[in-house]
Amino acid sequence: MPELPEVETVRAGLSRLIVGRRLVAVTHDWNKSFPNAEADVARFLVGAEVVDIRRRAKVLIIELSTEYSLVIHLKMTGQLVFRGEQHFGAGHPNDSLIGELPDKSTRVIFEFKDGSRLYFNDQRKFGWVRLLPSSEVPNIDFFKKLGPEPLAADFTWQQFRERMQRRPGSSIKAVLLDQSVVAGVGNIYADESVWGAKIHPSTLVKNVSDAKIKLLFKALQDVLQLSIDKGGSSDRNYVNAEGKKGSYLSFAQVFRREGQPCPRCDTTIIKTRVAGRGTHLCPHCQRRRNT
Numbered sequence: 001m002p003e004l005p006e007v008e009t010v011r012a013g014l015s016r017l018i019v020g021r022r023l024v025a026v027t028h029d030w031n032k033s034f035p036n037a038e039a040d041v042a043r044f045l046v047g048a049e050v051v052d053i054r055r056r057a058k059v060l061i062i063e064l065s066t067e068y069s070l071v072i073h074l075k076m077t078g079q080l081v082f083r084g085e086q087h088f089g090a091g092h093p094n095d096s097l098i099g100e101l102p103d104k105s106t107r108v109i110f111e112f113k114d115g116s117r118l119y120f121n122d123q124r125k126f127g128w129v130r131l132l133p134s135s136e137v138p139n140i141d142f143f144k145k146l147g148p149e150p151l152a153a154d155f156t157w158q159q160f161r162e163r164m165q166r167r168p169g170s171s172i173k174a175v176l177l178d179q180s181v182v183a184g185v186g187n188i189y190a191d192e193s194v195w196g197a198k199i200h201p202s203t204l205v206k207n208v209s210d211a212k213i214k215l216l217f218k219a220l221q222d223v224l225q226l227s228i229d230k231g232g233s234s235d236r237n238y239v240n241a242e243g244k245k246g247s248y249l250s251f252a253q254v255f256r257r258e259g260q261p262c263p264r265c266d267t268t269i270i271k272t273r274v275a276g277r278g279t280h281l282c283p284h285c286q287r288r289r290n291t
């Protein structure tokens, strides 16, 4: 599933390419992927100019000149691919990033005035593109429950601690994955950041010291930023189905590296289950104990 860094890669890439372009046509082949009234599409989307692209957690918000916005959730297999004088694609890493489009994963096609196109591809059809008045976007249920952005300049480790400590009896991993505590952290970055801070992911929040929480906060920010700097999963680092896939895992220290040596201590990384999720950890660096 594309996580925060991959969605940020989509945002940054598309910002350079589609802001200022005017939409002239939109087609879709699956109503759940594009659950919008035809009348709204005709009135507020077709003919609109793209004004800005923002990201909140793992959701993209494309702001339009009509004061409507496209809210896009990539979910499991969504990706956005731009084809014009330049090519760009990011999100779920598969061959549609680089192949001929539209293909069988294409759900929505946005056509711009100059003939360039933006494809929303989504093999498994869990993602969606909603057209909403921009003023209503912050009020949709999905956003109302969200915690702060982990990379926001004004988000401090003390606020992070305070939000974590609202669930003292939960495991540190469960709380990291709780979108109301902090927004946009999924399985990869939860595993990577607790490894970075040397905390066993099943440690209860109430047993984690302030010093460790501070380390965890730093580790989380570092791993998210590193992935963003590497361009998440985009067509630039996607090779093909047989080659290095997607590469948003290329920097991972523990995630999906079970059986391999811990980069810090050489102990074999194991895979276990914490908070109902497959969890990768180093049994030496991340001993189960009170921290």
Ligand SMILES: [Zn+2]
Pocket (backbone or CB within 6 Å): 262, 263, 264, 265, 266, 267, 282, 283, 284, 285, 286
């Ligand atoms: Zn280790």
